[in-house]
Amino acid sequence: MPESTQRVNYASNDKQSIGRRYQESHPTYRNQYQRDRDRIIHSAAFRRLEYKTQVFVNHEGDLFRTRLTHSLEVAQIARSVARELQLHEDLTEAIALAHDLGHTPFGHAGQTALNNCMQDSGGFEHNIQSLRVIDKLEQKYAEFDGLNLMFETREGVLKHCSKFNAGNLGDVGQRFLHKKQASLEAQLTDFSDEIAYNNHDIDDGIRYGLISINDLLKIELFRKQYDVVNKQYPGLDEKKLIHEIIRRMINVMVVDLIDTSRQNIANARLDSIEDIRNQAQRLMAFSEQMNAKKHELKQFLRKNLYQHYRVHRMSKKAADVIEALFNAFINDLKILPTEALQHCQTLKEKHGDAGITRGISDYIAGMTDRYAIVEYERIFNPRQLSFVNLHP
Numbered sequence: 001m002p003e004s005t006q007r008v009n010y011a012s013n014d015k016q017s018i019g020r021r022y023q024e025s026h027p028t029y030r031n032q033y034q035r036d037r038d039r040i041i042h043s044a045a046f047r048r049l050e051y052k053t054q055v056f057v058n059h060e061g062d063l064f065r066t067r068l069t070h071s072l073e074v075a076q077i078a079r080s081v082a083r084e085l086q087l088h089e090d091l092t093e094a095i096a097l098a099h100d101l102g103h104t105p106f107g108h109a110g111q112t113a114l115n116n117c118m119q120d121s122g123g124f125e126h127n128i129q130s131l132r133v134i135d136k137l138e139q140k141y142a143e144f145d146g147l148n149l150m151f152e153t154r155e156g157v158l159k160h161c162s163k164f165n166a167g168n169l170g171d172v173g174q175r176f177l178h179k180k181q182a183s184l185e186a187q188l189t190d191f192s193d194e195i196a197y198n199n200h201d202i203d204d205g206i207r208y209g210l211i212s213i214n215d216l217l218k219i220e221l222f223r224k225q226y227d228v229v230n231k232q233y234p235g236l237d238e239k240k241l242i243h244e245i246i247r248r249m250i251n252v253m254v255v256d257l258i259d260t261s262r263q264n265i266a267n268a269r270l271d272s273i274e275d276i277r278n279q280a281q282r283l284m285a286f287s288e289q290m291n292a293k294k295h296e297l298k299q300f301l302r303k304n305l306y307q308h309y310r311v312h313r314m315s316k317k318a319a320d321v322i323e324a325l326f327n328a329f330i331n332d333l334k335i336l337p338t339e340a341l342q343h344c345q346t347l348k349e350k351h352g353d354a355g356i357t358r359g360i361s362d363y364i365a366g367m368t369d370r371y372a373i374v375e376y377e378r379i380f381n382p383r384q385l386s387f388v389n390l391h392p
């Protein structure tokens, strides 16, 4: 039986795990977290990430990040951190690849719109939806719904959660009720997510012409690396310049995360995984100086990129599509495709009318950007009033 690769006693370990919700035999040549990672990669939800928006709608250009390439970048950063801190790389990779599986089409605009639609039915939250995808919605295995992943992978996917929702989520909800921490692998993946999107959004934002190098020079994290690159390679062409700056920014943030967290871990004198869970605060952390610089960068991106009128127009249209689809389905369930309708009816048997709205929410959340747009066209565009167009 393959051994887990961790080398410190506070790294997650499949032998000490609570394990899976449904008992299964141990894989022959993999550890349990490798199996989780492989199940995630083979899931339908993972393939859909290719056509879901990160910030820019998927069809706007082939070079922009999608949820899929974002998830790969997160996994790449997270694995480097895990290896250096001697934590479980396979678990880290599994969490990173699964962390965005529950995202709606059209990024945060889509999530906000769906949450508004679901206000009277428990709301919509993408972390909880990611858990729902891996626990329930994937239909691949004969003996259970979902992917039946290990406890540590599932808790890593559920990054945040309100106390109210935590009460309904069983074992992975407990830590929010009892103020316990998640594994270090889960913590570091969360930070890696932030490092990935802060940096690739700069790259995408420049490519899209929404922000410029000149604007970014106001930001310390960027300016410092700009000066380093400019001094070493004066007159470098802009494409290379941007990449040389961003790769250094990622490196500075990763190194800060590793150094600060390593110090925190040493100070805490950990002896077991339980010691991590019982800490008052997360041990993975950026330094205070890095937190301040990161805050400055995030403020900049919020104001100049995420709230840019061109992004806002896209978000507005995306929200209209989600809302229109939701209302159309609620008003007439018979326009739902057969499989989605069956899903709603199954949920209705268990949860009454709330089951129907949750089923519609699952259907919409699972859509890719382009599927949502096509579905909207099929339902609302009178020029598509032909049997061929109405039935894909």
Ligand code: MG
Residues within 6 Å of the ligand: 070, 074, 099, 100, 193
């Ligand atoms: Mg993410």
